[in-house]
Amino acid sequence: MIFAIKPFEIHDGDGIRTTVFFKGCPLRCKWCHNPESFTVKKEILFDKALCKNCLRCVALCSANSEQSGKHVFEREKCTACGKCEEICPAGCYEVAGKDMSAEEIASEVIKDEVFMKKSGGGVTFSGGEPLMQVELLVEIAKILKKRDINIAVDSCVAISRESIDKVIPYVNTFLFDIKAIDEDVHISCTGYSNRQILENIRYVDKLGVPMEIRYPYVPEMNDCEVEAVARFVKELKNVRCLRVLAYHNYAERKYECLERPYPVADITPPEKDEIEKVVRTMKNIGLENVML
Ligand code: SF4
Ligand code: SF4
Ligand code: SF4
Known part of the structure; x- marks a missing residue:
C-alpha cells in the first residue's frame, strides 16, 4: 500500500x-507532514473549499448527498473506492493509498x-x-x-x-x-x-x-x-x-x-x-x- x-x-x-x-x-x-500515511488502508482527502456544487458526485454513493442545493460529504460512509476522484471537475477528491x-x-x-x-x-x-x-x-x-x-x-x-x-x-x-x-x-x-x-x-x-x-x-x-x-x-x-x-x-x-x-x-x-x-x-x- x-x-x-x-x-x-x-x-x-x-x-x-x-x-x-x-x-x-x-x-x-x-507535526507530521503526511497524516494521510498514518493507516495502511486507503483514505480520501476531500478539499471542501474547491467544491463547485455541481452535484455530479451525488449519484455515485451514499457518502455524497445534496442539501438545499449544496454538496455534503459524509466521511464515515466513504469506502475510498476513488470513483469520485475520476469525475469531480474541481479536483476535490484525492485517494491516498x-x-x-x-x-x-x-x-x-x-x-x-x-x-x-x-x-x-x-x-x-x-x-x-x-x-x-x-x-x-x-x-x-x-x-x-x-x-x-x-x-x-x-x-x-x-x-x-x-x-x-x-x-x-x-x-x-x-x-x-x-x-x-x-x-x-x-x-x-x-x-x-x-x-x-x-x-x-x-x-x-x-x-x-x-x-x-x-x-x-x-x-x-x-x-x-x-x-x-x-x-x-x-x-x-x-x-x-x-x-x-x-x-x-x-x-x-x-x-x-x-x-x-x-x-x-x-x-x-x-x-x-x-x-x-x-x-x-x-x-x-x-x-x-x-x-x-
Ligand atoms: S510519518 Fe510517522 S514518523 Fe514520520 S512524522 Fe509522520 S507520524 Fe512521525
Ligand atoms: S463533483 Fe466535485 S465539485 Fe461537484 S459537487 Fe461533487 S465534490 Fe463538488
Ligand atoms: S471514494 Fe467512493 S465511496 Fe468515497 S466519496 Fe468517492 S465515490 Fe463515494
Whole structure:
C-alpha cells in the first residue's frame, strides 16, 4: 500500500532520487507532514473549499448527498473506492493509498534510472514507516539491487529488530529520525516510547551501515532536546551527517482535507536565526557535519 511515488527528489539522500512513500506508521507525531500515511488502508482527502456544487458526485454513493442545493460529504460512509476522484471537475477528491506489486513499484523507479545513476542518487523508501511493509520493501529492493540502484530507507525506527535485519542486506544508507532523547518528551510528541528507537539506531551503528540522522526541530514540542540529540549522535560511529529539519506548517491543509484537527496549529515555525543557533549548538558539542 503506497501513497505516492515522487521522482526527482533532492532532499531524501544523495543525488537525484525517486522516493516511494509507504502507507502506515506506528507513531503519531503531532507535526507530521503526511497524516494521510498514518493507516495502511486507503483514505480520501476531500478539499471542501474547491467544491463547485455541481452535484455530479451525488449519484455515485451514499457518502455524497445534496442539501438545499449544496454538496455534503459524509466521511464515515466513504469506502475510498476513488470513483469520485475520476469525475469531480474541481479536483476535490484525492485517494491516498494504492495497492501495487513489487514489480509495479520497481518499474516506476527504474524509469529514472539514468538520472539517478548520473547524479549519484537512487531510490528512497519513505512514508509513513516503510518497514511496516518490510516484505514488500525487500521484494522491491531485490529487483533494484540487480540493477545496482542505490537504496536508502527513511525510517522512524519504531519497528522490530527482525524487520531491520531483513532489510539491511539491501540498504546503502539509512535516514533515521530522532525526535527526542528524553522518553517523556518523545511520548508527548509522538504518543510512543523511544527506547526501541534508540536501541535500534545503536544496533545499526554497530553493524557499520552508514546513517544520516534527522532531527525535526519543533518549537514548544522538542526544542529542549537539541543538546541531548547532539550528544547521542556524537557517540555513534557511522553517522554521515545530522540534519536539522525545521518545522513548517505546510501540511495544515491536508489535516483539513482529512477532517482531523491539526495538533500544532498554534506553533509558529522557527525563524532562520533560531535554526542557525540550533546548528551552532550542535556543532559546539563536537559534531562536524550538522546541516539544514
Ligand atoms: S463533483 Fe466535485 S465539485 Fe461537484 S459537487 Fe461533487 S465534490 Fe463538488
Ligand atoms: S471514494 Fe467512493 S465511496 Fe468515497 S466519496 Fe468517492 S465515490 Fe463515494
Ligand atoms: S514518523 Fe514520520 S510519518 Fe510517522 S507520524 Fe512521525 S512524522 Fe509522520
